[in-house]
Amino acid sequence: QLDQKLAGHQVLITAGPTREPLDPVRYLTNRSSGKMGYAIAEAAQKMGADVVLVSGPTNLDCPDQISCIRVETAEEMLKAVSAEASKSTIFISAAAVADYRLKEVATKKMKKQGSSLHLELEQNPDILATTSKANPDLFTVGFAAETNDVIEYAMGKLKRKQLNMIVANQVGGGKGFDKDSNQVDILTDGGDHISLPETSKQQLAFDILDVVCQFYSKDQSNKS
Ligand code: C5P
Numbered sequence: 001q002l003d004q005k006l007a008g009h010q011v012l013i014t015a016g017p018t019r020e021p022l023d024p025v026r027y028l029t030n031r032s033s034g035k036m037g038y039a040i041a042e043a044a045q046k047m048g049a050d051v052v053l054v055s056g057p058t059n060l061d062c063p064d065q066i067s068c069i070r071v072e073t074a075e076e077m078l079k080a081v082s083a084e085a086s087k088s089t090i091f092i093s094a095a096a097v098a099d100y101r102l103k104e105v106a107t108k109k110m111k112k113q114g115s116s117l118h119l120e121l122e123q124n125p126d127i128l129a130t131t132s133k134a135n136p137d138l139f140t141v142g143f144a145a146e147t148n149d150v151i152e153y154a155m156g157k158l159k160r161k162q163l164n165m166i167v168a169n170q171v172g173g174g175k176g177f178d179k180d181s182n183q184v185d186i187l188t189d190g191g192d193h194i195s196l197p198e199t200s201k202q203q204l205a206f207d208i209l210d211v212v213c214q215f216y217s218k219d220q221s222n223k224s
Contacts (some may be wrong), residue, residue: 004048005213012088013041014081014095014127016056018074022119023106030096035183036143037110039064044092047213052088054080056095056218073180074098074124081127085135092141095127099135100124124137129161131146139216141165141208154187164188164189165215167208186211190218 015037020028034055041053041064051066054077062068069080074097085091100121132140140163144154147170154168169184183198186208192215198208 002046002048006044006090006209007048008045009049009090010084010088011041011044011090011092012052012054012081012084013044014042014056014057014077014090014097015038016055016060017096018056018098018124019072020074020098020101020124021072023101023108026107028098028102029057030098032056032058034060034097035180036205038063039201039205040092040094042202043202043209047206047209049090054084054095056097066090074101074127078125078127078130081131084094084133085138087193088138089127089137089143090216091131091135092212093129093131096145097127098124099164116209126161128148128163132162139164139212139219141212143172144158144168145171151185151187151193153169154185158187158189164219165212170215184208185205190215 012039014032017030017032038060045051045066050196053066054069054071055124056071066163071077071080077095077097088162101124103120103122128142144164144166146153149171150168154166158166165188167186169182181198181200182204184196186194194211196204204212
């Protein structure tokens with residue numbers, strides 16, 4: 001029996017990629033497997049939380065005793081997250097949201113048209129930043145997957161998106177995406193820096209949630 005540190009919490013988690021359609025048969029997406037977000041969802045449930053998992057398309061099954069909402073696009077993900085955020089105490093954003101979507105999605109299958117094709121993209125909403133700003137009491141945790149200058153970029157995102165905590169990890173060169181293990185550094189809005197050792201995504205999920213619990217309590221006692 002695990003320590004039920006998250007009993008009484010609703011933990012909202014996003015996971016997986018988003019899928020942005022070009023036409024009825026094609027889409028833009030990325031290499032996110034969803035493994036880290038799903039591992040966090042399972043770990044949070046085992047630590048006593050009510051878990052809502054908003055997931056983009058993945059090959060993973062919805063874990064037992066978790067409420068799963070399946071979405072495709074970033075806009076659908078934002079809608080689902082916005083509906084759940086005010087009922088939640090902790091939001092962990094592990095999804096690899098597509099930064100851009102097609103400006104105009106073709107209603108019919110696009111035809112070949114010469115040697116080059118130009119697609120016009122427009123920016124997707126930032127789900128994490130929007131949710132954090134709209135719900136100041138929500139404890140928000142972001143992820144920053146970077147190929148270089150990991151800590152520096154993560155610090156920028158922590159501030160820009162007004163987060164309580166960011167989990168930074170190196171990707172590329174065989175690390176991060178679609179792997180079963182991971183190594184992360186956690187930065188907090190109070191200036192703390194915690195380096196967690198490389199381990200399976202399952203174990204890392206518990207380790208990350210332990211740090212979340214520790215700083216959630218600190219955050220609450222600072223507020224009162
Ligand atoms: O800016 P970047 O995409 O690197 O930020 C990563 C963090 O922001 C992740 O926690 C990711 O889930 C979240 N994000 C989001 N909506 C976006 C882009 C990123 O929620 N449109």
